[in-house]
Amino acid sequence: MMHKTDCELVHDYIKGKESALEALLHRHKIRVFNYINRKVNNPELAEDLFQDVFIKVILTLKEGKYNEEGKFLPWVLRISHNLIVDHFRISNKAKFVNETSSQNEDYNVFDFVKVSEHSIEDLMINDQIVSDLKKLVETLPEDQREVLELRFYKGLSFKEIAEETNVGINTALGRMRYAIINLRKIIELKNIAFL
Template sequence: MKNEMIKDAALVSQYLDGSESALETLIYRHKQRIYSFIFSKVHDRDVTEDIFQDCFIKVIKTLKKGKYNEEGKFLPWVMRIAHNLVIDHFRRNKRMPKFQSRNDFDIFDVISDGDLSKEDDMILDQVHKDVKNLIDELPEDQKEVLTMRIYKEMSFKEIAEATDVSINTALGRMRYALINMRKVIDKNNIILTR
């Protein structure tokens, strides 16, 4: 069977069974796309090479730990890792807005001194999209409480009244929403803060 015909998931399995050449095939197959993506963001060949190598070091470590479970979605998973490494690069090398919490229930506040650069905009945009996607994955009752608390800035008393539950239930739903979001963040290697 030619390498082009072997699906990514099969190559991942072969690599996990000890075939180094399966990993080489995966890297070769997706190198151009991942490399081009990284270069389009950092505009520097040396930095692109470093991030590309870091990306596949992270891929190898994750595979060897047995934590990869995105069967059939290898490229999007690797692109996500590359994207996060690009964001890390900008955070390390530029003055990035810090993401802090005022209290336990605010996900982040953006503090910046002046205008946001293109990289800042890209990172901030991605953080907002990531948070929205995380919220969309929550069970409906948790999503409702989180949305009211974060985006509508309602108190837990107001949330309890609006949803016809006790304050303790509203607090519990918020707590579970944050726990579930943290699980998704950890599972998918999503970086929301530095």
């Protein structure tokens, strides 16, 4: 299978040949991981982002939304870049308060405090979306729900999830993939719109 082009492997995978994705992953994993790691300079974070990249690749291929024939690696690197940007955007938003102290002070001084830019209405809508999403997550099979909750609510890496649930990392990734696919099916079936 190593002699096939990326394009041929993508088509094989879309037709249901799971080993084609493994071949693509094997062919490009070092380059993609190194690209991510150079940007984030943190191997553990790079591993998490790498796994997120391939979940996005899998979902896009399964949904039939991939249309960049012959440009698989640049497409994966663009997904990687976007997820890296998203990660830093989210982590910067999470740093609401930066504390500093000098030798002459007995207490910390807040450099700045982020004031919420959202109205009460926005916050209420967001709370409702979170509530609705939690109800949808509860409808998933237990193994899928567990992986999704550990990843998104507890922020565990897939390596940590695999250890916590006593399964292999590929099984954890697969469960996440099916959880997301099933959530999308439920959302489409019930015609739910998340802003």
